[in-house]
Every structure is written in structure tokens, then in C-alpha cells.
Amino acid sequence: MEFVLAIGIGTLAASGVWLILRPRTFQVIIGLSLLSYSVNLFIVAMGRVRTGAPVLIAKEAGDSARFADPLPQALVLTAIVISFATTALFLVVLLASRGLARTDHVDGQEPEA
Amino acid sequence: MSGASGLVIAPILLPLLAGAGMLLLNGEKHRSIVAGLNVGVTVALVCIATILLGLSDAGTRDVYRLGNWPAPFGIVLVLDRLSALMLLLTNVLALAAVVYSLARWHRAGAHFHSLFQFLLMGLNGAFLTGDLFNLFVFFELLLAASYGLLLHGSGLARVKAGLHYIVVNLAASLLFLIGVSLIYGVTGTLNMADLAARVHAVAAESRGLLEAGAGVLAVAFLLKAGMWPLNFWLPTAYAAASPPVASIFAIMTKVGVYIVLRLSLLLFGEDAGASAGFGREFLLLAGLATILFGAIGTLASQDTARLGGFSVLISSGTVLAATGMGQVGVTSGALFYLVSSTLGIGAFFLLVELIERGREPGADMIAVTREAYGEEVETDQAEGDVGIAIVATMGLLGVAFIGCALVIAGLPPLSGFIAKFALLAAALHPANQPGGAIPGSGWALLAVLILSGFATLVAMARAGIRIFWASPDRTVPRVRVIEMAPIMFLLFICAAQTVWAGPVIRFMQATAQSLHAPADYISDVLNTGSSSRQAEGK
Numbered sequence: 001m002e003f004v005l006a007i008g009i010g011t012l013a014a015s016g017v018w019l020i021l022r023p024r025t026f027q028v029i030i031g032l033s034l035l036s037y038s039v040n041l042f043i044v045a046m047g048r049v050r051t052g053a054p055v056l057i058a059k060e061a062g063d064s065a066r067f068a069d070p071l072p073q074a075l076v077l078t079a080i081v082i083s084f085a086t087t088a089l090f091l092v093v094l095l096a097s098r099g100l101a102r103t104d105h106v107d108g109q110e111p112e113a
Numbered sequence: 114m115s116g117a118s119g120l121v122i123a124p125i126l127l128p129l130l131a132g133a134g135m136l137l138l139n140g141e142k143h144r145s146i147v148a149g150l151n152v153g154v155t156v157a158l159v160c161i162a163t164i165l166l167g168l169s170d171a172g173t174r175d176v177y178r179l180g181n182w183p184a185p186f187g188i189v190l191v192l193d194r195l196s197a198l199m200l201l202l203t204n205v206l207a208l209a210a211v212v213y214s215l216a217r218w219h220r221a222g223a224h225f226h227s228l229f230q231f232l233l234m235g236l237n238g239a240f241l242t243g244d245l246f247n248l249f250v251f252f253e254l255l256l257a258a259s260y261g262l263l264l265h266g267s268g269l270a271r272v273k274a275g276l277h278y279i280v281v282n283l284a285a286s287l288l289f290l291i292g293v294s295l296i297y298g299v300t301g302t303l304n305m306a307d308l309a310a311r312v313h314a315v316a317a318e319s320r321g322l323l324e325a326g327a328g329v330l331a332v333a334f335l336l337k338a339g340m341w342p343l344n345f346w347l348p349t350a351y352a353a354a355s356p357p358v359a360s361i362f363a364i365m366t367k368v369g370v371y372i373v374l375r376l377s378l379l380l381f382g383e384d385a386g387a388s389a390g391f392g393r394e395f396l397l398l399a400g401l402a403t404i405l406f407g408a409i410g411t412l413a414s415q416d417t418a419r420l421g422g423f424s425v426l427i428s429s430g431t432v433l434a435a436t437g438m439g440q441v442g443v444t445s446g447a448l449f450y451l452v453s454s455t456l457g458i459g460a461f462f463l464l465v466e467l468i469e470r471g472r473e474p475g476a477d478m479i480a481v482t483r484e485a486y487g488e489e490v491e492t493d494q495a496e497g498d499v500g501i502a503i504v505a506t507m508g509l510l511g512v513a514f515i516g517c518a519l520v521i522a523g524l525p526p527l528s529g530f531i532a533k534f535a536l537l538a539a540a541l542h543p544a545n546q547p548g549g550a551i552p553g554s555g556w557a558l559l560a561v562l563i564l565s566g567f568a569t570l571v572a573m574a575r576a577g578i579r580i581f582w583a584s585p586d587r588t589v590p591r592v593r594v595i596e597m598a599p600i601m602f603l604l605f606i607c608a609a610q611t612v613w614a615g616p617v618i619r620f621m622q623a624t625a626q627s628l629h630a631p632a633d634y635i636s637d638v639l640n641t642g643s644s645s646r647q648a649e650g651k
Contacts, residue, residue: 046295
């Protein structure tokens with residue numbers, strides 16, 4: 001389980017990093033999305049990987065190893081919403097840049113061949 | 114908790130409500146109402162920040178618990194000297210920028226005033242919050258508003274710079290999240306005070322993970338602070354922004370600097386056990402590198418706006434290097450420097466456009482300006498009711514330019530000199546050094562600071578000669594009182610900071626002392642909850 005999760009996060013992050021280093025704005029935005037998925041998974045993983053465990057209930061407090069930590073799940077929700085909103089905002093700027101510069105290169109001009 | 118602690122949340126709520134209200138009043142015919150509202154709210158924020166500064170100087174920390182949840186569980190807002198100082202600085206700069214924008218720039222695009230208020234909300238929140246994840250939320254808020262403001266006025270140059278700015282900052286936000294979740298994974302808390310109390314007790318095998326988390330988090334902040342080598346986006350973005358926006362952006366790098374200053378002293382101060390002093394050497398070296406990079410950049414920059422952008426780098430590099438010294442005296446000098454250089458650079462960005470207005474502009478300059486104003490004819494008609502053109506314009510502009518140059522380069526008689534003097538005097542007389550020997554870091558800081566001051570002076574003098582003396586065919590720009598007053602206001606504060614340097618330095622020293630003794634901060638934040646809840650905590 002941990003292994004699969006770690007490989008998944010790593011693959012997403014690696015693909016994301018490779019894509020945001022590419023010269024086309026569309027590749028950059030996909031790269032940013034992939035990176036944010038990997039980061040979101042990473043936040044959940046930081047609450048320890050545990051399947052089938054209830055979230056912390058005060059009445060049954062005791063061995064905290066038996067419970068799932070609810071806080072990272074709350075954090076990841078916030079992170080998802082914010083990264084979604086900023087990605088949407090970036091999409092608008094991407095389109096504006098495409099319209100003004102007439103190219104989808106990140107520098108607003110084609111590199112001289 | 115004192116009775117005034119409800120006021121602590123006002124710097125966040127007021128801009129939120131004002132900004133949201135302005136969205137409803139959008140459109141051409143409500144523009145004067147919205148503009149008036151923006152100025153009014155910003156004035157109110159300056160007043161509130163002044164009151165909060167007075168409260169914090171009494172020595173008590175106001176802790177505002179959102180939803181009245183006790184400290185490590187709920188989110189807290191903490192007002193101490195440093196956050197009150199940053200609040201006042203932000204809002205004073207904002208007031209100057211917004212008044213300046215009324216002359217013409219606020220017409221250059223939609224929603225300027227709303228975005229401006231949202232930016233203020235994010236800035237104020239980031240300075241007040243005592244919770245790491247809440248800090249992330251405020252950071253995103255201020256960044257989202259800054260994306261909009263950077264693009265204000267549109268045009269290819271802004272969209273290009275904005276695209277880079279947004280990508281860089283989105284990537285940095287993801288690093289921020291990685292850092293925060295690593296720290297949470299190790300310590301199980303996100304409250305800064307609680308975190309600081311737990312750092313020394315972290316097990317040896319998880320310490321590496323904690324420090325890695327702190328390092329990743331620091332990269333996110335240092336990118337915003339413009340530390341070398343994470344700052345190549347900054348001069349271009351700041352030079353492309355419209356003048357009022359560039360002016361308020363002068364404080365945005367200081368958010369990163371503020372967080373680094375606060376967290377490094379809080380989490381990795383003397384009480385942090387094995388992690389004490391974590392990252393200090395790196396901060397010092399990278400800060401020095403940033404100053405040098407900025408100094409070379411000022412010498413190399415062709416136009417005055419880029420010169421301002423590189424001055425921003427020198428300013429944050431200086432404060433970061435001083436943070437890396439980790440001494441009370443140096444920190445207080447750095448705080449003095451932070452205030453004076455931010456005000457000076459803010460005034461400089463406002464001034465740049467007034468100066469450039471009279472010069473024979475290049476072809477791209479015309480295109481940008483035309484697009485930005487879009488309604489040249491209407492602007493000319495409106496001049497009568499916005500303000501009167503100033504006589505002896507060139508003289509005033511020249512005086513303002515000299516004032517900015519003196520503050521930024523750090524020459525007497527203005528505040529930049531006193532700031533650098535206080536900084537270097539403390540760096541060369543370390544309190545904890547036996548026998549009064551001057552450490553190598555002190556010499557390095559001395560050399561680099563003087564070198565950068567000289568580079569700035571040369572660059573400024575060259576720009577001044579080119580602008581004021583060497584262009585005989587220039588036309589005298591039409592400058593209105595409403596554009597000149599904010600610049601004079603900011604420079605006047607710098608002058609006041611010089612005249613009343615004694616009390617200001619005393620305040621900075623008290624601030625630095627409380628920053629270097631985080632135990633009080635921790636107990637103030639954690640003990641405001643009811644004691645019974647506290648006892649059964651995690």
C-alpha cells in the first residue's frame with residue numbers, strides 16, 4: 001500500500017516537473033495540475049496511511065494508532081480548492097497570452113531557429 | 114485578553130467586506146464611489162494599524178482565537194510588535210499607492226479597487242496569523258489578488274511577465290504545501306507556537322524530516338522574498354507592473370522576509386535543542402549573494418523601473434543576511450532598514466512613471482501606454498476635477514528623485530543611512546563574542562552592504578543625469594498634486610524616521626528582543642485557551 005502510494009506520488013510529481021519545464025503553455029498547465037495532484041496525495045499520506053480506521057473520536061480516545069488523522073483530509077480539501085482556482089486563473093492568463101502574442105510559447109515569442 | 118482584541122481581526126475583515134462590496138458597485142458610473150470607498154477603507158486601516166501598534170508596544174500580545182477554539186486546535190491571530198509594525202507599513206504604503214492610482218491608473222482595467230482590497234486582506238492576514246496552514250490560505254489570497262493586479266492595464270509586456278510570475282508562484286505554493294505537510298507529519302501540529310514548543314522534543318530519527326520540511330517551506334518563502342537564485346522573475350515582473358501596483362508589490366517581497374524572520378527565530382531559536390540555528394549560515398550566504406546580484410543588476414539596468422526592481426532585491430537580501438546573523442542588535446537594525454527601504458522603493462516606483470512621462474518614449478513604451486490608458490481624450494478632460502498641475506514640476510521631481518536615491522542607497526541625511534549604520538554597528542559589535550572580536554560574517558556584511566550602496570548610488574546618479582540633465586528636448590511632464598503628494602508623503606515618513614530615530618530604534622530593539630526570546634510568544638499563545646482544555650490536549 002505504502003509502496004504503491006509512494007510510486008504514484010513520485011510518478012505524478014516527476015511528470016509534472018518535466019511538463020512545467022516544457023516551452024508550451026499548455027504543457028505547463030498540465031504539469032502544474034499533475035504536480036498539485038501529487039502534492040494533495042502527499043498531504044493525505046502525511047496523516048499516515050491507514051485503511052478502514054475510523055477518524056478520531058473523543059469517547060474512544062486511547063491508542064491513537066487505531067485511528068485515522070482527520071486533519072490532513074481537511075487540509076487537502078482546502079488545498080484542492082485553492083489549486084483548482086489558481087489553475088483556472090492561470091488558464092485565463094494563458095489564453096490572454098495566446099491572443100496577444102499569437103503563440104503558445106511561454107516567453108510570448110518563438111525561439112529563433 | 115484585553116478589550117481591544119476584537120480590533121485584531123479588523124485588518125482582515127474590513128478589506129474583505131469592502132472588496133466584496135466594491136464588486137457589486139462595478140461599472141463606469143460607480144467608479145468615484147468605489148474609489149472613495151477604497152481610499153476611506155485604506156485610511157481606516159492605517160488608523161487601526163496605528164492603534165494596534167500602540168497596543169503591541171505596551172508589551173502584551175493580543176491573541177484572537179477564531180471561533181473561540183483554544184490555541185493548538187483552533188486558528189489564532191497573534192498581534193505582537195513585529196506583526197503590528199508590518200501591518201502599519203503595509204497600509205501606509207497602500208494608502209500612497211491608492212491615492213496615486215486615482216490620478217489615472219485605476220481606470221486602466223476592471224476591478225482595480227476590489228483586487229487592491231483583497232491584496233491588503235491577504236497581506237494583513239499573513240502578518241497576523243499564528244497558524245501555518247492559515248498562512249498558506251492568506252498567501253494564496255494575496256497571490257491571487259496580485260496576479261490580477263500585475264495584469265492590470267494589460268498589454269503584451271504585462272501578460273508575458275504575469276505568465277512567468279504566476280507559474281513560478283504556483284510552483285512555490287506547491288512547495289509550501291509539501292513543507293507544511295512534512296512538518297505536520299513529524300510534529301502533529303500546525304500552530305506556530307505549539308510547533309515551536311515541540312521542536313526540541315522531536316525524536317532524533319525524525320529530525321531530518323522536520324528540517325527537510327522547514328527547508329522546503331523556506332524555499333517557498335525565499336522565492337517570494339526574491340532570494341538569489343530564485344529571483345530572476347522579479348525585476349521583469351515589477352518593471353512590467355503599473356506604478357501603483359509595483360509600489361504595493363514592494364511590500365510583497367517583505368512578506369516572505371517576514372515569515373522567514375519569524376519562523377527561523379521562533380522554531381530554530383536558542384531553545385530548539387539540536388535544531389537551534391538551523392539554516393542560519395545558508396540565510397547569511399544566500400542573503401549576501403542576493404545583495405551582490407541586486408547590486409550588479411542595478412548597474413546593468415537600462416530603464417529606471419528595472420533599477421527599482423533590483424533595489425527590491427538588495428533590500429530583501431540585506432534583511433535576510435541580517436536574519437542569518439542571528440543577533441538581537443542586527444535584527445533590530447534590519448527591521449529599521451526594512452521599513453525605510455520599503456518606503457523608499459515604494460516611492461521610487463511611483464516616481465518612475467512621472468519621470469518617464471516627460472521623456473521621449475520608445476516605440477514599445479507608446480504602445481503600452483496607449484493600451485493602458487485607452488481613453489486618452491477623456492483623461493485630459495478629467496484633469497480639471499482630479500487635481501491641478503504643479504508648477505516647478507521638474508524641481509519637485511528632482512528633489513523627490515534625490516530623496517528616493519538617498520533612502521535606497523543609504524546615504525545621510527535620510528533614514529537609509531541610519532538603518533545601515535544601526536545594522537553594521539550591531540554586526541561589528543556582537544554581544545556574544547568574547548574579547549570584542551569581529552566575526553567574519555560581520556566583515557562580509559560590511560563589505561557587501563557598502564559595495565551595494567555604492568553600486569546603487571552610481572546607478573541612481575547615472576539615471577538622474579540621464580533623465581534630468583542629458584535630455585534637452587524633453588517636455589516638462591504634466592504632474593498633478595494627487596500624484597506628487599503620495600511620493601512626498603512616503604519620503605516625509607522616511608525623513609520623520611530620521612528625526613525620531615531614537616524612539617523608532619528603541620521600538621525595533623524591543624521587537625527584536627521579543628523575537629529572540631520566543632518562550633514568551635509560545636506561552637502567550639498557548640495559555641489563552643481555557644486551562645482545562647489545555648490540560649487534556651494531545
